[in-house]
Amino acid sequence: MRAPAIAVTLPLMTGDVDPLGGAVAAAPVLTATDLQMLFEAAPNPMMVLAPDLTILAATDAYLAATLTTRAQMIGRPLFEVFPDNPDDPDADGVRNLRASLDRVLTSRAPDTMAMQRYDVRGPDGAFVVKHWLPRNIPVLTSGGAVRTILHVVSDVTEQLRAVELDAALAGRTREVAHERAVIERFFALSLDLICVAGVDGYFKRVSPAFDALGYERHEWLERPFVEFVHPDDRAAVRAEVARLATGQATVDFETRYRCKDGSYRWLSWTCAPDGETLYAIARDVTGARETQEALARAKEAAEAANRELESFSYSVAHDLRAPLRSIDGFSQALLEDYADRLDADGQKYLGFVRGSAQQMAQLIDDLLALSRVTRSELHRVEVDLSALARAAVLRLQQAEPARQVEVVIEDGLRDRGDARLLAVVFDNLLGNAWKFTSKQAAPRIEFARVVHEGHPAYRVRDNGAGFDMAFAHKLFGVFQRLHAAAEFDGTGVGLATVRRVVARHGGQAWAEGAVGAGASFYFTLGAEDRSP
Amino acid sequence: MTIDNVILLVEDNPRDEELTLRALKKSNVLNPVVVARDGVAALDYLFGRGAYADRDLAVMPQLVLLDLKLPKLDGLEVLEALRTDERTRLLPVVALTSSVEEQDRIRSYRLGINSYVRKPVDFVQFMEAVRQLGLYWLVLNQPAPPARGA
Numbered sequence: 209m210r211a212p213a214i215a216v217t218l219p220l221m222t223g224d225v226d227p228l229g230g231a232v233a234a235a236p237v238l239t240a241t242d243l244q245m246l247f248e249a250a251p252n253p254m255m256v257l258a259p260d261l262t263i264l265a266a267t268d269a270y271l272a273a274t275l276t277t278r279a280q281m282i283g284r285p286l287f288e289v290f291p292d293n294p295d296d297p298d299a300d301g302v303r304n305l306r307a308s309l310d311r312v313l314t315s316r317a318p319d320t321m322a323m324q325r326y327d328v329r330g331p332d333g334a335f336v337v338k339h340w341l342p343r344n345i346p347v348l349t350s351g352g353a354v355r356t357i358l359h360v361v362s363d364v365t366e367q368l369r370a371v372e373l374d375a376a377l378a379g380r381t382r383e384v385a386h387e388r389a390v391i392e393r394f395f396a397l398s399l400d401l402i403c404v405a406g407v408d409g410y411f412k413r414v415s416p417a418f419d420a421l422g423y424e425r426h427e428w429l430e431r432p433f434v435e436f437v438h439p440d441d442r443a444a445v446r447a448e449v450a451r452l453a454t455g456q457a458t459v460d461f462e463t464r465y466r467c468k469d470g471s472y473r474w475l476s477w478t479c480a481p482d483g484e485t486l487y488a489i490a491r492d493v494t495g496a497r498e499t500q501e502a503l504a505r506a507k508e509a510a511e512a513a514n515r516e517l518e519s520f521s522y523s524v525a526h527d528l529r530a531p532l533r534s535i536d537g538f539s540q541a542l543l544e545d546y547a548d549r550l551d552a553d554g555q556k557y558l559g560f561v562r563g564s565a566q567q568m569a570q571l572i573d574d575l576l577a578l579s580r581v582t583r584s585e586l587h588r589v590e591v592d593l594s595a596l597a598r599a600a601v602l603r604l605q606q607a608e609p610a611r612q613v614e615v616v617i618e619d620g621l622r623d624r625g626d627a628r629l630l631a632v633v634f635d636n637l638l639g640n641a642w643k644f645t646s647k648q649a650a651p652r653i654e655f656a657r658v659v660h661e662g663h664p665a666y667r668v669r670d671n672g673a674g675f676d677m678a679f680a681h682k683l684f685g686v687f688q689r690l691h692a693a694a695e696f697d698g699t700g701v702g703l704a705t706v707r708r709v710v711a712r713h714g715g716q717a718w719a720e721g722a723v724g725a726g727a728s729f730y731f732t733l734g735a736e737d738r739s740p
Numbered sequence: 741m742t743i744d745n746v747i748l749l750v751e752d753n754p755r756d757e758e759l760t761l762r763a764l765k766k767s768n769v770l771n772p773v774v775v776a777r778d779g780v781a782a783l784d785y786l787f788g789r790g791a792y793a794d795r796d797l798a799v800m801p802q803l804v805l806l807d808l809k810l811p812k813l814d815g816l817e818v819l820e821a822l823r824t825d826e827r828t829r830l831l832p833v834v835a836l837t838s839s840v841e842e843q844d845r846i847r848s849y850r851l852g853i854n855s856y857v858r859k860p861v862d863f864v865q866f867m868e869a870v871r872q873l874g875l876y877w878l879v880l881n882q883p884a885p886p887a888r889g890a
Contacts, residue, residue, distance in 0.1 A: 522841060526809045529838040529861055530753055537759040537863040562862075569861035580842075 779813025
């Protein structure tokens with residue numbers, strides 16, 4: 209159905225008489241063109257549609273609101289000119305407008321639509337978001353049929369945007385309030401001391417955690433904060449504040465604060481400046497400080513003790529031997545120069561004197577070695593234990609070339625340890641084995657890695673004199689000997705030294721044996737701690 | 741005639757001095773021995789000061805036997821002074837001491853000791869050590885030519 213062309217000719221004002229009685233000029237008659245121009249000039253956005261929804265006319269305001277020219281729309285189907293925005297998956301403008309127009313055509317009554325988003329194409333072809341309040345009004349023929357539909361809209365895009373902005377603002381305000389509440393709670397509940405201060409040297413606000421120092425909250429704000437600081441720390445605090453004033457942050461700055469009761473707490477400060485304002489958090493590190501200081505004191509005491517031991521050992525090394533040398537030397541001089549005036553007993557006794565002096569010298573040497581084991585630092589490296597054992601045996605063989613001992617050393621035993629200290633272990637363990645097999649017909653000494661009660665351990669085993677297991681617990685004590693000096697010589701320090709070296713490696717040493725059936729000495733080197 | 745084969749024995753303990761002299765004699769080391777009882781006396785002798793102001797410095801000992809633990813200046817300080825003076829820089833110095841402490845040995849060698857010998861307690865061993873020292877340093881070893889212009 210073709211849309212009817214509209215040609216309106218209405219004599220609007222045809223009165224000849226001026227109601228005020230004045231002479232009246234003949235009023236002009238509005239032509240259809242006049243009416244069309246008037247319609248087009250109407251300030252409301254309006255459009256006239258034919259019942260088949262062809263666009264017949266539109267006001268300038270409508271063209272402006274829909275970013276369209278008259279030429280683009282007149283005579284064209286409504287939904288060709290105003291399709292849905294293809295980029296808006298929820299677009300329902302076409303559907304809703306068509307439904308409204310259908311209702312108008314059916315009911316022949318005006319239909320007001322709810323606010324409708326209906327995007328329009330701009331001159332560049334891009335869609336522009338638009339929100340409308342549309343109203344469709346049927347214009348009926350005298351017969352009551354719908355001749356045209358007047359489509360009147362209000363463009364509410366801007367109002368909506370303002371409303372949305374308001375809503376967003378309101379939401380943001382709520383968020384800010386919430387955030388503020390969170391911050392306040394954080395401020396109130398933090399166990400760390402939180403405060404805001406100024407570069408003017410005053411606190412502006414302090415958190416309840418400050419209460420721990422005993423002052424009323426307001427007291428903190430009434431005095432320059434430096435007055436709460438230990439007098440010895442004030443210069444450092446002033447310097448730190450000066451640094452902050454130049455924009456540099458403070459991290460882990462520790463200072464003493466005076467409590468109301470006169471005691472001091474160590475506070476560790478982290479502070480960020482923002483212009484004139486300082487935001488600071490302090491943690492009470494008094495406990496940690498005290499622990500640290502106690503540790504430092506203990507360390508110092510230990511070091512002092514070590515230094516004392518060092519100088520003690522040094523004195524022992526030098527001074528204790530000198531008189532022994534005199535005793536031995538002059539006894540020997542007596543034996544050499546006065547032999548004719550000494551009978552056999554006298555000479556024998558001088559021999560005892562010399563022997564005692566020499567034994568004591570040996571004791572001093574062994575004790576010094578034991579103390580050196582304690583004093584020296586542990587340098588753990590990869591060590592060839594087999595080579596250390598062979599070197600120890602070589603020394604023993606060189607000292608007593610006449611002895612024939614079968615020595616079996618497992619090859620390739622490597623571990624992490626201090627090579628020099630471990631050499632002391634082998635000197636002692638293999639030296640003992642060497643010594644206690646001296647009365648065997650077929651002496652045999654072994655060194656190997658074995659599994660002892662389910663755990664790997666190193667073992668030095670001999671087939672020598674052995675010992676009574678009842679006294680095994682005494683073996684590793686200083687000066688403990690299980691053999692009479694007449695039987696086997698020794699000072700009883702060697703195994704104590706072994707145990708100490710092994711203990712310094714985090715390992716253990718123990719022994720098994722039986723009288724006359726040899727002995728086995730085991731040790732570990734803290735294998736549990738080793739990384740694979 | 742100047743004596744140019746003196747042994748300077750720096751030793752504060754008179755009994756050790758006696759034993760050392762005895763050991764030297766018994767080992768047939770017949771060189772004259774000058775004994776300095778502390779570090780200062782040792783340097784006085786070597787540099788012609790104090791009691792030794794009249795000494796002819798052209799003649800230096802053939803060997804210095806140096807104890808380390810000494811009154812006033814200790815042995816290491818004496819050694820340091822010797823090694824920083826042109827006149828004594830090349831003098832053979834043997835530490836003859838009780839100590840086998842590592843720190844003493846390291847410092848002695850750092851400061852340029854020629855040899856480091858521990859005094860054994862056993863006098864028989866002590867004598868053997870002195871005998872070997874005498875044989876080596878007084879007979880076998882060829883010292884550096886004497887410093888000139890002193």
